[in-house]
Amino acid sequence: MKTEGTTERVLRLLSLLQRRPSWTAAEISAELGVTDRSVRRDVERLRSLGYPVRATAGVGGGYQLGAGARMPPLLLDDQEAMATALSLRLAAGGTVAGAEEAALRALTKLDQMMPPRLRAEVRALHSATGALTGPAAQISAEVLLTLARACREAVRVRFRYAARVGGETNRTVEPVQMITTGQRWYLMAYDVDRDDWRTFRLDRMDEVETTTWRFRLREHPDPAQYVQNAVTAAPYRYVARVRLRASAEEVGVQIPPQVGRVEEDQDGWCLLIAGADDLEWLAVHVARLGYDAQVLEPVALRDAAARLGQGLTALAGR
Known part of the structure; x- marks a missing residue:
């Protein structure tokens, strides 16, 4: 048997219980080098400190650390x-x-x-590290927690929503998952009144509350891909598709997921899909990537690139 102080042994027991969901008394005894009786006493000491240790009897029974009424201290490696x-x-x-x-x-x-x-x-x-990020849209922790519980418990949510263009509307949705781009949070949900899938920016929500209406989860698209498409293409006047002579992995590290979507194409090319309200702005960013490029659509992007090229040529001449 190992010899060590009671406090040290109790801390080791707590570390074991945090490591995996369940332990038998025999396993704990072997790990700590003590008798089953000592294990029971140490479990009682943890309980007196506020750790909710549950015990199940019989074959396959053991000890499990559960959730209590308050947050006890944690042990971290x-x-x-x-x-x-x-x-x-x-x-x-x-x-x-x-x-x-x-x-x-x-x-x-x-x-x-x-x-x-x-x-x-x-x-x-x-x-030694830093981040280059623009101003982030803040949301309340209460909204985040309310929506997280609604997703977990599959209950409908009501809220007022401020559209990007236009006024506010009342929405009732069946939430699936929240997605963050690093600067904004989005909710993918089924809009009950519009009978379709939608994405909602959390910072545009107000008066968010759960209902008592439970729903059965519908077959749905991949939340991350759906939100990415919604934020990179749907809100913009133009949606461009441009082929680049590079791999999707190579280009993807330069294109944040909230800016554009990159897919593998054929013969060493990849496909960039991005939205913009200003085509010349988009042409500048495609050119700055430094790869051979072919504009598939819209044709107006080619015209914007030509105007940009003429302007740069004139600038270089001066």
Whole structure:
């Protein structure tokens, strides 16, 4: 049997229970090197500290760490602590209104408890990285949580929605999944009144509330692809399809998913699909990619590229 202090053993037991959903008494005894009776006593000590440890008797029974009425302390290994700290730093400048302050409070607590070596690694990694992002559209944490529960429990949601062009409308939807582009959050849902799938920007929602109407999930398109198509093509006056002499993987790293969609084509080419209200602006960005390009549609994009080329030639001549 291993000899160690009661506190250290209880912490090791907590770490085991957090590692996987269920443990038998025999497995815990073997891991900790103690008797079944000691395991039972240590379980009671965890319960007295607020950890809801459930026990099931009989063949196949064991111990399981469940959810309680309050949030007890967590044990994190080195990798988990680093990942949590970096995620909290990102959340401190995120898109969920009110989350910045909570993330900073949690990060302060975690930073205080981390060993110096881990704290130094986290700070070094954070100082060596940055992000180039524009102004993000903030949403309330309450809206995010309400919609997340509605997706999980398959209940309809009502809200007022401000359209990109036009006034507000009342919507009743069957939510499927929320998608974030990094700067905005979108909900893919079935619009009951319009009898079709729709995407909704969360920052344009107001008076969001769940109903008591449960629904059976309909067959639906892939949420990420559906939202990507909605934000890269549907809102714009023009939708361009341009072939580029490069692989989709190569071009994809230069095109954010909220800007355009890149698909593999034939013979070493790929297909870029992107929307724009200004074709000359789109021509500039396609040209800046630096690949041989063929405009499939619209024809007006070729005319815009020609005008742009003439202007650049004249500029170079001067």
